[in-house]
Amino acid sequence: MSTAIFFASSTGNSEEIANKIATNLGGIEVFDLAGTKVDKINDYDKIILGGSTWGDGELNDDWEDAWGDFCKLDLSNKTIALFGLGDQESYSDEFCSAMGLIYEHISQTNAKIIGFTSTEGYYHDGSKAQIEDKFVGLVIDEDNQSDLTQERIENWVNEIKEDIL
Ligand SMILES: Cc1cc2nc3c(=O)[nH]c(=O)nc-3n(C[C@H](O)[C@H](O)[C@H](O)COP(=O)(O)O)c2cc1C
Numbered sequence: 001m002s003t004a005i006f007f008a009s010s011t012g013n014s015e016e017i018a019n020k021i022a023t024n025l026g027g028i029e030v031f032d033l034a035g036t037k038v039d040k041i042n043d044y045d046k047i048i049l050g051g052s053t054w055g056d057g058e059l060n061d062d063w064e065d066a067w068g069d070f071c072k073l074d075l076s077n078k079t080i081a082l083f084g085l086g087d088q089e090s091y092s093d094e095f096c097s098a099m100g101l102i103y104e105h106i107s108q109t110n111a112k113i114i115g116f117t118s119t120e121g122y123y124h125d126g127s128k129a130q131i132e133d134k135f136v137g138l139v140i141d142e143d144n145q146s147d148l149t150q151e152r153i154e155n156w157v158n159e160i161k162e163d164i165l
Contacts, residue, residue: 003028004028005029006040006047006048007030008032008066009052015032024153033051042074046165047079050137051085053094057094078111079112084096084139085142087144095122096127114164115164117139118134120133122139138152
């Protein structure tokens with residue numbers, strides 16, 4: 001089975017990042033949870049899940065809507081990588097926390113989670129997506145550090161490529 005990206009995006013930033021990751025991985029499939037039933041994930045054994053944080057450290061709306069069904073999926077033996085978008089300036093205490101909420105759930109399954117990244121270069125105060133000095137996936141801040149986005153994507157893709165394809 002092949003690899004696919006599933007994302008949800010409120011203003012389009014996560015969509016743009018999902019498409020860039022897909023391109024960097026050689027053109028894998030991309031699904032927007034706004035128009036895709038989350039159980040489509042069953043068709044893939046390797047998946048990348050992404051989206052932005054809204055509210056104050058919450059899942060965005062389309063992830064929230066999919067959440068109940070997502071939690072019912074059997075993720076055992078899947079390889080999963082995560083990416084998250086947030087704003088470390090305005091939401092410094094809950095930077096990209098939604099990615100942490102997704103991680104929290106999948107870490108209780110038998111999924112293999114890959115793609116942790118260094119927190120170096122970010123200046124937030126707190127995040128549910130952080131464990132010690134690592135984020136649990138790729139973290140993108142289009143609001144404050146969009147100049148670093150391409151490089152962050154490329155480095156991350158190079159790191160996960162072998163395991164996620
Ligand atoms: C009302 C509002 C609440 C937000 N809450 C958070 C937050 O709690 N943590 C965070 O890191 N970013 C937060 N953000 C920033 C968004 O996650 C960020 O702009 C992201 O790039 C949006 O991506 P999207 O277009 O894919 O939804 C918030 C933005 C808005 C407008």
